[in-house]
Amino acid sequence: xxASTADQTRRAGRAxxxxxMLFFSxxxxxxxxxxxxxxxxALAVAVPAMIWLGVSLLPHLFPADRLLLSLANFLCALGIxxxxxxxxxxxxxxxxYYGVGLVAMLACIYAVRLLRQWRMAAALLIPFSLxxxxxxxxxxxxxxxAKNWIYIGSVSFQPSEFVKLSLIVIVSRYMSRRRFFPWxxxxxxxxxxxxxxxxxxxxxxxxAVTLLLYFASSGNWLLTLLGLSGGAGAAVLGYRxxxxxxxxxxxxxxxxxxxxxxxxxIVQGLMAIASGGLFGVxxxxxxxxxxxxxxxxxxxxxxxxxxGWIFGxxxxxxxxxxxxxxxxxxxxxxxxxxxxxxMGATLMLGLQTFVIIGxxxxxxxxxxxxxxxVSYGGSSLVSSMCLIGLIxxxxxxxxxxxxxxARLAEYGGEIG
Amino acid sequence: MKRQRMKFKLLALLIFxxxxxxxxxxxxxxxTYGNRWxxxxxxxxxxxxxxxxxxxxxxDRNGVLLATTNEEGERIYPxxxxxxxxxxxxxxxxxxxxxxxxxxxxxSYLYGFQTSFPExxxxxxxxxxxxxxxxxxxxxxxxxxxxQQAFDRYEHTMGxxxxxVVMNWKTGELLAEISLPEFDPMAITGAVKQDEGxxxxxxxxxxxxxxxxxxxxxxxxxxLSSIEDAEEQWIDCTEAVLDFGGGQLISDYGGEHHGxxxxxxxxxxxxxxxxxxxAVNAGQENMxxxxxxxxxxxxxxxxxxxxENSSFPEKADSRYTLxxxxxxxxxxxxxxxxxxxxxxxxxxRGVMMEPRLLxxxxxxxxxxxxxxxxxxxxxxMTETLASKLKDYMRQVVAEGTGRRADVSTMYIxxxxxxxxxxxxxxxxxxxxxxxxxxxxxxxxxxxVVVEDLDExxxxxxxxxxIARDVFAWCGRNTELIIPQ
Numbered sequence: 001x002x003a004s005t006a007d008q009t010r011r012a013g014r015a016x017x018x019x020x021m022l023f024f025s026x027x028x029x030x031x032x033x034x035x036x037x038x039x040x041x042a043l044a045v046a047v048p049a050m051i052w053l054g055v056s057l058l059p060h061l062f063p064a065d066r067l068l069l070s071l072a073n074f075l076c077a078l079g080i081x082x083x084x085x086x087x088x089x090x091x092x093x094x095x096x097y098y099g100v101g102l103v104a105m106l107a108c109i110y111a112v113r114l115l116r117q118w119r120m121a122a123a124l125l126i127p128f129s130l131x132x133x134x135x136x137x138x139x140x141x142x143x144x145x146a147k148n149w150i151y152i153g154s155v156s157f158q159p160s161e162f163v164k165l166s167l168i169v170i171v172s173r174y175m176s177r178r179r180f181f182p183w184x185x186x187x188x189x190x191x192x193x194x195x196x197x198x199x200x201x202x203x204x205x206x207x208a209v210t211l212l213l214y215f216a217s218s219g220n221w222l223l224t225l226l227g228l229s230g231g232a233g234a235a236v237l238g239y240r241x242x243x244x245x246x247x248x249x250x251x252x253x254x255x256x257x258x259x260x261x262x263x264x265x266i267v268q269g270l271m272a273i274a275s276g277g278l279f280g281v282x283x284x285x286x287x288x289x290x291x292x293x294x295x296x297x298x299x300x301x302x303x304x305x306x307x308g309w310i311f312g313x314x315x316x317x318x319x320x321x322x323x324x325x326x327x328x329x330x331x332x333x334x335x336x337x338x339x340x341x342x343m344g345a346t347l348m349l350g351l352q353t354f355v356i357i358g359x360x361x362x363x364x365x366x367x368x369x370x371x372x373x374v375s376y377g378g379s380s381l382v383s384s385m386c387l388i389g390l391i392x393x394x395x396x397x398x399x400x401x402x403x404x405x406a407r408l409a410e411y412g413g414e415i416g
Numbered sequence: 417m418k419r420q421r422m423k424f425k426l427l428a429l430l431i432f433x434x435x436x437x438x439x440x441x442x443x444x445x446x447x448t449y450g451n452r453w454x455x456x457x458x459x460x461x462x463x464x465x466x467x468x469x470x471x472x473x474x475x476d477r478n479g480v481l482l483a484t485t486n487e488e489g490e491r492i493y494p495x496x497x498x499x500x501x502x503x504x505x506x507x508x509x510x511x512x513x514x515x516x517x518x519x520x521x522x523x524s525y526l527y528g529f530q531t532s533f534p535e536x537x538x539x540x541x542x543x544x545x546x547x548x549x550x551x552x553x554x555x556x557x558x559x560x561x562x563x564q565q566a567f568d569r570y571e572h573t574m575g576x577x578x579x580x581v582v583m584n585w586k587t588g589e590l591l592a593e594i595s596l597p598e599f600d601p602m603a604i605t606g607a608v609k610q611d612e613g614x615x616x617x618x619x620x621x622x623x624x625x626x627x628x629x630x631x632x633x634x635x636x637x638x639x640l641s642s643i644e645d646a647e648e649q650w651i652d653c654t655e656a657v658l659d660f661g662g663g664q665l666i667s668d669y670g671g672e673h674h675g676x677x678x679x680x681x682x683x684x685x686x687x688x689x690x691x692x693x694x695a696v697n698a699g700q701e702n703m704x705x706x707x708x709x710x711x712x713x714x715x716x717x718x719x720x721x722x723x724e725n726s727s728f729p730e731k732a733d734s735r736y737t738l739x740x741x742x743x744x745x746x747x748x749x750x751x752x753x754x755x756x757x758x759x760x761x762x763x764x765r766g767v768m769m770e771p772r773l774l775x776x777x778x779x780x781x782x783x784x785x786x787x788x789x790x791x792x793x794x795x796x797m798t799e800t801l802a803s804k805l806k807d808y809m810r811q812v813v814a815e816g817t818g819r820r821a822d823v824s825t826m827y828i829x830x831x832x833x834x835x836x837x838x839x840x841x842x843x844x845x846x847x848x849x850x851x852x853x854x855x856x857x858x859x860x861x862x863x864v865v866v867e868d869l870d871e872x873x874x875x876x877x878x879x880x881x882i883a884r885d886v887f888a889w890c891g892r893n894t895e896l897i898i899p900q
Contacts, residue, residue, distance in 0.1 A: 212430075268458075270453045271454060271458070271461070273445075273446060274446060274450040274452075274454040275461050275529075309446050313439055316438060327425070327431075330424050331425065339424065346431075350434070354435065354438060357442075358438060361438060361441060362445070363437070363442075
């Protein structure tokens, strides 16, 4: 019975993959016909090819969750498509990082499958991650009120995106061994460094994921609630201490009060969503570029303007499906560590998506985190792919264990 | 392990519910606020579309062409100058000086944002320039002209600023809406822009005034529904003032007094002292409840109109402010549009209709996109209470402060008001009349506001005159305002 479920997901994944490839080749062709730029035609071939590589070839190497792969690849390609429409240069960049992301995902999958020395890995990751996270404070530059980027030559990256991964690995390792202090001290250290960088959106994600994983591993309601109230206290403190947090909350409460300056971005985002209506103005049309930072924070508004609110809901449903696959994989995991790691990656993706889309829709104050897979940004794209890699790694181990069980059962049946 | 799995399930459900929240909240926002965000003058998409699309026509309910686009692609207002000026706040102008007018709030239809893909394709094949949809409004242009001219007929309203709103109390159709001073949309000069009377401002929907004694309709409802023997209550109004201590005095207009009065006589003669007492006896909670039933403190999200919210204080600072709110002073405010809806609700047996402005929308190809639908905004009170208030309001016009609004062939009910406020540090008085014709075949309700009354005049001898003329016009020209 279990094998047939796997069969079903495989077939669904394959059908989905073909539809996705068709969608993107026609979409890029459509955009290419606007100005006959060769890059458009190239992307019309290259993006579907990469999706095919990712979704069809990888499962030959090890048992993989095709549905999860298709969804992640679709979202990545959607990001490239929207960027190509609004700013082609960013799209080339993003396409390159998509390739890098696929490789990084593969690396993560193999790490999960092959690595046996997690204790040592976790111990080594702690100082390394803290050092990495401290770098922007020493050499970084401030963007939009937060100091969380570092530049090496012409390449820039955001360490917090990668430390996310080690946070999940470290926390789940120590939690599964019931060792409180190592992960606690590491998490507090990370939060402190993020606070110093004023990167409160990422700090919120780190905090929430750690707390929820703690809840899952210990089942201790009391301490979880204590942690929750501590977080609320920190939020109030942050509101009191940081001027830019106060400003963001004020904008959230009423962006129209100062729509030409402070509220401009959110107001323009809402107008873009309203302009799209249910079915959108169409790919390549509309004026999404009037939203400041449309390519990272406000990419969801661009989606809604061009493809409409219904499509926006579908995108939300894709993230829900990713969370569903991730949680299912975590529940089927054979060890506590693998389960926690898988759930951690799932929570990170789900919460990050909620935080940014909630900000764009004015449900919660806007924090400058990216929309996983879709937003422009190499660090974000690669780290999101790595998170998928962690889930995939656990999924492939689960599948192998299942096959093992099936073989043993068959053997046992013969004996019986 | 097993417990951990259960927790994972819980966490996944948590994330799912967060996403559900996103979907619901986003959908709610797009449906309720979508058009308001979209038609904002800050939306650059509309500007871009104006280059490519010829805007549709705007017509009044009888087919009078109010706005169109000429051969050169300019937006013009082809009606005669008087009509043009009377309608300008409702229709808007090509420069977008009047905010939330039809020209700006209905951008989505006028500039073809609702045009479907096959229609766009057809226009492309024919090689036509794209055209937006034509709008037919519920308003009646000659009635707007009449309301505007009525202001100039009387010594104490001539040249005054003010507003008038007329609606069909059965259906909620807006029949007229004017704001003074007006301007000519075909000749917007620098002088108009600098006029301190702010001619671009639509007083009918955007100005919130203290409603004064017209608010006694609300107080009467609060009293009737919360005080058991409200109708038996009386005060001796021979005392000149009602003293709340500390110099907080309540007196009647012009220092007059009404002898021993019950609720009914107090309403007819607009006795402030009685209504101050009733507000205090009913209490803040009941006053707030009655005001909220009429739509005070609600966020108005009407489909066709943008109307500033009205407010009634959530908390009374003192007994004195509660007493003052009983006759529409203290910090009670409302727009002329909302006060007209209040009169209409009494006429319509306690049911308040949503004010509507769009009668139909037709695409250039002739397909109807929308036609008029009635919609109940809220049920304010029971039919019994409504008929009681109607009787009070009839007596106001038959023998009370609103006698000058009476039209002998009609059954006019109403309430006058004279409200004090300050504007730029100077005291200012507003004259009000709200009322309706109770006859089923001419179901009109109206509200008139006159700003900055002359010394010695009140709502009853300023706004009431204008109301009478408007009612009389409606009686004479029923075929123009009621569908046959």
